Amino acid sequence: MAGKPKLHYFDGRGRMESIRWLLAAARVEFEEKFLETSKDLEKLRNDRSLMFQQVPMVEIDGMKLAQSRAILSYIAAKYNLYGKDIKKRALIDMYIEGVADLNEMIILLPLSPPNEKGTKITQIKESAANRYFPAFERVLQSHGQDYLVGNTLSRADVHLVELLYSVEELDPGILANFPLLKALKTRISNVPTVKKFLQPGSQRKPPGDETRFEKVIKIFQ
Structure with a gap:
């Protein structure tokens, strides 16, 4: 049985937040691995886990998917959120x-x-x-x-x-x-999993503040 999707990104919204939202709407539990230092990002690059040397990256169904649009398209198709024709x-x-x-x-x-x-x-x-x-x-x-x-x-x-x-x-x-x-x-x-996602303390990220994003910029430099 496949494990939970694992999301690799920093502890903030950015380009991963839409992925978090879509997984919540699809009623899919997920794990997160936050990048806290430049060494965390470098490790993923050295492991060849990042096809284009950048995040977001999501481990799902045995794949390491990069590029947010590709990730969102896969999740939407997998969980019937992408139309029938x-x-x-x-x-x-x-x-x-x-x-x-x-x-x-x-x-x-x-x-x-x-x-x-x-x-x-x-x-x-x-x-x-x-x-x-x-x-x-x-x-x-x-x-x-x-x-x-x-x-x-x-x-x-x-x-x-x-x-x-x-x-x-x-x-x-x-x-x-x-x-x-x-x-x-x-x-x-009011979708139960979205409602839970919107509660304080959930995996939804708060609005970005300058202090957090200054740290993020240092990570990605």
Whole structure:
């Protein structure tokens, strides 16, 4: 019997957080091996565990998968979160790319110089409120079903809800004009394993702070 997936990354959100979210939504328990020093990263490289010399890396089903998109695609396909036909997958991929555009700005935010952070936060909130959230609200309104692609939970829903939480940390009232997104967030948050993941002390990581990310930069230099 295969063991739990093992996630190799630093003790923070970054590019691993979406993988943690997707595993939680798939009801899969996982282990984490945190990189605490540059020697930890160097060991993985010397062991040839990192195909492209970088993390995130996930050990799953006898593989050492690198590249976050490949990891997410495998998990989604394995646990039936990636649509049942090519058209549904195309829609899911399109929605994911939209989420990724905004999520990338959030991932990089803790690494921004202090004098630029306010401007970047404003850009994120304006992009969310005026471009991305209205688009996803229209998708849900257009078909009146529970999820972005019909009535079946997919990775697109999970990634979107992760994004909603992240943007709400910057602007707690941003979903006031998006009732369908708010309902989607509630629906997915009530999935038992996601609900557990959202509790304090879980494997979900808190928002990035400068102290932690200064340490991370040293690890990856």
